[in-house]
Amino acid sequence: MFSDQRSHRAHRWLFQYLNGPIPDGKVLDHLCRTTSCVNPNHLEVVDNQENLERGWGRRIKTGWVNFCINGHEYTSDNTYKNPLGRLVCRTCSAQSRLRYQERKKQSVGK
Numbered sequence: 001m002f003s004d005q006r007s008h009r010a011h012r013w014l015f016q017y018l019n020g021p022i023p024d025g026k027v028l029d030h031l032c033r034t035t036s037c038v039n040p041n042h043l044e045v046v047d048n049q050e051n052l053e054r055g056w057g058r059r060i061k062t063g064w065v066n067f068c069i070n071g072h073e074y075t076s077d078n079t080y081k082n083p084l085g086r087l088v089c090r091t092c093s094a095q096s097r098l099r100y101q102e103r104k105k106q107s108v109g110k
Contacts, residue, residue: 010038011028011037011038011043012028014038014040015028015040018040022045023045025047025048026045026046026047026048027045027046027047027048027051028043028045029043029044029045029046029050029051029054030042030043031043031044068089068091068092069092070089070092072089072091072092074087077090078091
């Protein structure tokens with residue numbers, strides 16, 4: 001199946017094992033948006049432009065998605081870019097920080 005000596009990512013290997021080679025100029029898109037997923041039913045062969053257009057980062061930047069995963073609206077006041085360049089919901093970040101501080105308090109008291 002693979003005549004070269006290169007390593008292959010698990011999802012690519014399994015997809016090609018079941019379906020044959022991925023055509024030149026095409027990539028696998030994880031429909032589930034979980035890049036570690038190897039379920040071949042969650043993979044679709046598309047061109048790179050289509051894959052990029054389906055990505056969440058691009059959806060947020062172009063206004064296709066206006067809310068974070070927890071339902072908070074992406075506004076200029078509620079959103080910032082982290083050091084990796086990703087948009088982050090300030091409300092979710094603050095709630096996460098509070099949960100962490102509570103866990104920390106509880107573990108010190110034990």
